Amino acid sequence: MLDVALVGTGGMMPMPDRFLSSMMIRLNGRLLLVDCGEGTQVSLKKIGWGFKTIDAIVFTHYHADHISGLVGMLLAIANAGREEKIKLIGPKGLKFVVEGLLRIAQDLSFEIEYIELEEKTNINAIGLDIDFVPAVHSVKCLSYSFSLRRKGKFDAEKAKALDIPKKLWSVIQKQGVLEYNGEKYTADMVMGSERKGIKIAYCTDSRPFDELIGLASNADLLVCEGMYGENEKKNKALENKHMLFSEAAQIASMAGVKELWLTHFSPALSEPESFLTNASEIFPNTLVGYDGMSKTIYFED
Amino acid sequence: MLDVALVGTGGMMPMPDRFLSSMMIRLNGRLLLVDCGEGTQVSLKKIGWGFKTIDAIVFTHYHADHISGLVGMLLAIANAGREEKIKLIGPKGLKFVVEGLLRIAQDLSFEIEYIELEEKTNINAIGLDIDFVPAVHSVKCLSYSFSLRRKGKFDAEKAKALDIPKKLWSVIQKQGVLEYNGEKYTADMVMGSERKGIKIAYCTDSRPFDELIGLASNADLLVCEGMYGENEKKNKALENKHMLFSEAAQIASMAGVKELWLTHFSPALSEPESFLTNASEIFPNTLVGYDGMSKTIYFED
Numbered sequence: 146m147l148d149v150a151l152v153g154t155g156g157m158m159p160m161p162d163r164f165l166s167s168m169m170i171r172l173n174g175r176l177l178l179v180d181c182g183e184g185t186q187v188s189l190k191k192i193g194w195g196f197k198t199i200d201a202i203v204f205t206h207y208h209a210d211h212i213s214g215l216v217g218m219l220l221a222i223a224n225a226g227r228e229e230k231i232k233l234i235g236p237k238g239l240k241f242v243v244e245g246l247l248r249i250a251q252d253l254s255f256e257i258e259y260i261e262l263e264e265k266t267n268i269n270a271i272g273l274d275i276d277f278v279p280a281v282h283s284v285k286c287l288s289y290s291f292s293l294r295r296k297g298k299f300d301a302e303k304a305k306a307l308d309i310p311k312k313l314w315s316v317i318q319k320q321g322v323l324e325y326n327g328e329k330y331t332a333d334m335v336m337g338s339e340r341k342g343i344k345i346a347y348c349t350d351s352r353p354f355d356e357l358i359g360l361a362s363n364a365d366l367l368v369c370e371g372m373y374g375e376n377e378k379k380n381k382a383l384e385n386k387h388m389l390f391s392e393a394a395q396i397a398s399m400a401g402v403k404e405l406w407l408t409h410f411s412p413a414l415s416e417p418e419s420f421l422t423n424a425s426e427i428f429p430n431t432l433v434g435y436d437g438m439s440k441t442i443y444f445e446d
Numbered sequence: 447m448l449d450v451a452l453v454g455t456g457g458m459m460p461m462p463d464r465f466l467s468s469m470m471i472r473l474n475g476r477l478l479l480v481d482c483g484e485g486t487q488v489s490l491k492k493i494g495w496g497f498k499t500i501d502a503i504v505f506t507h508y509h510a511d512h513i514s515g516l517v518g519m520l521l522a523i524a525n526a527g528r529e530e531k532i533k534l535i536g537p538k539g540l541k542f543v544v545e546g547l548l549r550i551a552q553d554l555s556f557e558i559e560y561i562e563l564e565e566k567t568n569i570n571a572i573g574l575d576i577d578f579v580p581a582v583h584s585v586k587c588l589s590y591s592f593s594l595r596r597k598g599k600f601d602a603e604k605a606k607a608l609d610i611p612k613k614l615w616s617v618i619q620k621q622g623v624l625e626y627n628g629e630k631y632t633a634d635m636v637m638g639s640e641r642k643g644i645k646i647a648y649c650t651d652s653r654p655f656d657e658l659i660g661l662a663s664n665a666d667l668l669v670c671e672g673m674y675g676e677n678e679k680k681n682k683a684l685e686n687k688h689m690l691f692s693e694a695a696q697i698a699s700m701a702g703v704k705e706l707w708l709t710h711f712s713p714a715l716s717e718p719e720s721f722l723t724n725a726s727e728i729f730p731n732t733l734v735g736y737d738g739m740s741k742t743i744y745f746e747d
Binding site for chain 1: 458459460461462483484485487488491492508509510511513514515517518521522525542543545546547548549550551
């Protein structure tokens with residue numbers, strides 16, 4: 146199981162009752178933050194998951210509304226007593242951007258590891274596998290999926306067939322390897338195939354695009370931008386490279402996700418709930434996000 | 447007359463109910479902002495004075511809690527439709543710092559004029575004369591005064607003595623100069639001496655220091671940091687180069703100001719009002735600042 150929260154749900158600029166779009170995932174007490182606009186640290190204080198165990202901050206892109214809160218966030222993390230290295234992950238250009246911002250904050254109490262994503266590569270943070278595809282925005286921007294893998298079940302029949310005594314079953318599961326009677330056994334010899342894990346996909350800022358369907362495929366949760374609620378704003382969405390509620394819902398439907406949360410609302414969209422049906426008539430299990438909205442996602446069965 | 451507002455009153459980090467220390471002055475519809483930490487644009491939205499006429503932003507220093515909201519602020523100002531140049535004013539290093547921050551915001555709709563203050567020089571913004579002295583903090587930091595000067599009264603006796611006809615009195619006052627009957631008259635020939643204007647002094651972050659008394663001398667309002675309410679926190683104030691409430695009150699008393707507003711409270715100071723008497727027993731006309739606190743200051747008489 147893991148916990149997920151929307152730290153903010155606004156696009157463009159922070160509003161008195163809606164901070165900028167940002168998502169937090171908590172797994173085994175460790176935290177991963179996606180995007181960090183101005184005020185994210187304030188909203189995070191309200192959620193109350195703490196700052197010290199933020200091990201990674203992932204960026205979709207470097208428009209101010211997605212990164213302008215980074216310096217304050219790093220100072221808040223330092224103030225919470227962190228000394229461990231922190232991972233910053235994002236498209237190419239990350240180090241240049243962050244070093245510019247850090248001109249107003251010298252002497253952090255921890256190191257920063259910069260991970261600039263260009264080609265497909267295996268990344269993991271807080272125990273989550275991170276995958277990404279380029280989004281379709283006015284600048285280089287990435288959409289992400291965060292996957293918690295789940296090992297197979299212990300297969301007692303396999304263990305019995307190998308003559309491993311019952312009292313050593315827990316040892317091989319925990320240690321992954323067992324020496325017994327001069328033989329060496331590895332965990333894969335006694336485990337069933339990997340089970341379905343938990344996957345969360347996150348997309349903002351972007352027009353709809355095909356690779357997003359693959360990235361979000363069968364996700365437990367898709368958090369997707371819906372800058373505009375009204376279908377009549379299609380031209381604006383095209384022009385500014387954002388999505389309508391209905392377009393996010395089409396992605397959710399095609400990707401076969403379990404649940405869709407809309408986020409990154411235009412400052413002009415004062416009551417996003419009033420346009421929910423534009424999405425839910427296409428993908429019924431849609432929720433309109435709000436700051437502080439959270440959920441625990443469990444493994445199936 | 448002018449209006450003044452505390453946009454935020456917090457030190458170190460923005461809190462859910464207390465944004466970072468910042469002050470706004472409004473004169474004839476034009477705005478001058480002092481400091482701009484994370485979230486200042488949000489708090490400013492609540493005050494409702496608008497963004498487009500912010501002609502100048504003045505910085506005390508470049509610790510993150512005094513400038514981390516600048517990029518968002520500039521984008522909000524641009525979004526309000528501003529095309530006129532904006533003045534940024536602060537200690538040396540301003541351009542280097544701001545250019546670093548602007549790596550996440552290209553293409554603003556207006557120019558920036560950088561005014562880096564080193565030696566005494568005449569500066570004016572939105573019609574206010576700006577004076578400054580170096581404060582005593584862990585980095586280079588300035589305290590400011592903002593003065594609205596007030597011309598003398600029109601002196602009818604002088605005008606009569608010069609034989610300027612009554613119907614031309616308003617002309618010479620408005621235009622500052624008048625040609626009549628082949629003679630040239632200037633305004634100073636018919637005006638009384640300059641009257642007392644309005645002065646606001648602003649100090650944060652700093653230990654108390656002598657030059658501050660001169661800077662704030664006879665001010666209508668001193669806005670001064672009071673990081674710690676308790677007198678027992680003197681060692682902490684010394685160590686972190688901040689002030690106690692009582693120290694700010696001593697400055698106010700020695701400078702002979704009319705009114706003192708305390709600001710820049712430590713995040714640990716959850717109820718600053720409860721320590722008001724530590725200041726007011728030294729300087730009775732002390733108010734504990736809060737976000738959105740504002741006042742109109744009128745000329746005397």
